[in-house]
Amino acid sequence: MPRYHFHLKRGAERIDDAIGVDLPDDAAAHAVAREVVAEQLARHEGVGDLDGWQLEIADGNGRPVATIPLRLEEC
Structure with missing residues (x-):
C-alpha cells in the first residue's frame, strides 16, 4: 500500500509531514x-490565521498528488 504525506504550506512557509500514512x-x-481540512476549519472557525494555507498531498516519492486550500468551499 502506498504511503502519502500531507504537508501544510503557505508561500515559502512549509510544515512537512515526515511520517505519512498508508492508503x-x-x-x-x-x-x-x-477530512483534515474540514477539521482544521472547524478548529479555527472565525480566525483568519488559515488564510493562504494549503494542504499538499504527496506520494511516497514526494510527487505532489493534489493541493487543497484551507477553505471549505474548495474542498
Whole structure:
C-alpha cells in the first residue's frame, strides 16, 4: 500500500509531514485530506490565521498528488 504525506504550506512557509500514512490510492488520500481540512476549519472557525494555507498531498516519492486550500468551499 502506498504511503502519502500531507504537508501544510503557505508561500515559502512549509510544515512537512515526515511520517505519512498508508492508503490504497490517490482517491483515498484526497478523501483523508478533505477530512483534515474540514477539521482544521472547524478548529479555527472565525480566525483568519488559515488564510493562504494549503494542504499538499504527496506520494511516497514526494510527487505532489493534489493541493487543497484551507477553505471549505474548495474542498
